[in-house]
Amino acid sequence: MRYIKVLWHHDCPEDPIELYSEIGDDGWEARKIELYRDGRYGRASSEGSTGSTGLSDEQIPDLAEIAALEEFTPNEISAAEFETVWQNALRQSR
Template identity: 35%
Template sequence: MRYILVEYAHAQDDDPVRVYSEVDREDLETRRVEFYDNGLWFAYGEEHGGDEALSKAPFPADVRALNVPGEVTARTIPASVFREVWDQAAERPDGFMGMFF
């Protein structure tokens, strides 16, 4: 498994500003947590469901290929960072319901 953080400098209101992804040996996304500027977040995969929202395209072997200077920054992160974000996502209401808690 690889763990990737993609950050968007100028995301639109309906686009995430940070996306944490878990990627398997075939470079396919297996879990993802998205964070938005307005405080909402969404988790996909495993117990959160929504597998259809996971990327169908494989990630590049070198995630730096996703970088666009001043716009998009992609980097590999430690598994422990992804697990911490994933575990926190499991403890909070997500998405739309998160606005009420």
């Protein structure tokens, strides 16, 4: 597994500003979290999703390919950092 955090630079309040992905060795998302400006979370996994968040229907590209798109700033993160954000998203939906 690998874990990434992508900052999405835009002015649209309806879209998330941070995207977190847990990516399997096959390049497909296993879990995803979206964080919005107002503090809301959306999340998705094979077990279900909240809001409009869903797993990607394409394999996740490498960081260089994501970074080539000017509106995105991607970074690798640790499994522990991803899990902290995942737990925050779970708590919010309870």
